[in-house]
Amino acid sequence: MIRLYRSALIGDDFLHGFPERTGGVSTGPRASLNLGYRWGDDPANVETNRRRLATFAGFPYEQLQVTRHVHGTHVWTVGEPLADDAEFDGLVCDRPGPVLGAFAADCVPIVFADPVARVIGAAHAGWRGTVNGVARNVVARMIEHGASAAQIRIALGPSIGPCCFEVGDEVVAEFRAAFGEVAGLVVPGPMKQHVDLRVALRAQLEAIGIAPAHLDSAPPCTRCEAERFFSYRRDGLAGGVHMGFIGIR
Numbered sequence: 001m002i003r004l005y006r007s008a009l010i011g012d013d014f015l016h017g018f019p020e021r022t023g024g025v026s027t028g029p030r031a032s033l034n035l036g037y038r039w040g041d042d043p044a045n046v047e048t049n050r051r052r053l054a055t056f057a058g059f060p061y062e063q064l065q066v067t068r069h070v071h072g073t074h075v076w077t078v079g080e081p082l083a084d085d086a087e088f089d090g091l092v093c094d095r096p097g098p099v100l101g102a103f104a105a106d107c108v109p110i111v112f113a114d115p116v117a118r119v120i121g122a123a124h125a126g127w128r129g130t131v132n133g134v135a136r137n138v139v140a141r142m143i144e145h146g147a148s149a150a151q152i153r154i155a156l157g158p159s160i161g162p163c164c165f166e167v168g169d170e171v172v173a174e175f176r177a178a179f180g181e182v183a184g185l186v187v188p189g190p191m192k193q194h195v196d197l198r199v200a201l202r203a204q205l206e207a208i209g210i211a212p213a214h215l216d217s218a219p220p221c222t223r224c225e226a227e228r229f230f231s232y233r234r235d236g237l238a239g240g241v242h243m244g245f246i247g248i249r
């Protein structure tokens with residue numbers, strides 16, 4: 001049984017969701033809906049899982065558009081020539097049909113939608129991508145395709161929460177340099193300090209004109225909820241990968 005975590009902000013003009021880990025065919029720590037090839041799962045299992053998701057969500061499997069993520073900030077618009085080894089952490093599309101996928105396992109999968117201009121985006125934002133502005137870059141590319149910051153709705157998917165995202169002082173310093181003093185950005189943990197990626201992303205997106213009410217930024221924590229989600233912090237490379245997706249109906 002596939003279960004989708006969805007955001008009420010995105011609306012019915014779009015098909016979107018963040019699948020939980022159930023309903024696939026992968027086994028062990030990747031049980032069962034592992035959607036990523038890179039960490040060594042049987043490719044046949046991954047393809048089966050992706051096909052099951054497409055069927056469940058109601059889009060043709062062939063319409064799924066994904067890219068290789070590298071914790072970077074480059075954005076690909078569907079239709080632009082794409083080399084085999086292309087590396088993009090953001091995707092944008094301005095026409096019905098293609099379904100954009102962004103992978104994550106603790107990092108934040110993000111989906112973007114402008115319901116008026118009918119332009120969509122997806123992104124993978126770990127701490128580096130967050131600090132360096134991948135989400136901001138997706139919004140900028142959407143605007144190039146006719147979207148407006150005042151209209152864009154954004155949903156952050158299941159990802160590691162401030163409860164679990166312990167980081168070193170050097171990472172805290174990167175966030176302080178990028179965001180300054182934002183309430184809740186850095187919180188004390190039992191050992192080291194913790195960073196709240198959702199707070200950082202919200203600050204970055206509000207700073208470029210996204211309305212606070214258009215930002216859904218309180219998803220579940222992947223590391224806390226082992227029954228529902230994969231987590232790199234919890235399971236390492238033996239675990240599975242999630243994928244946020246969005247398409248225009």
Ligand SMILES: [Zn+2]
Pocket residue numbers: 160161162163164221222223224
């Ligand atoms: Zn947690």
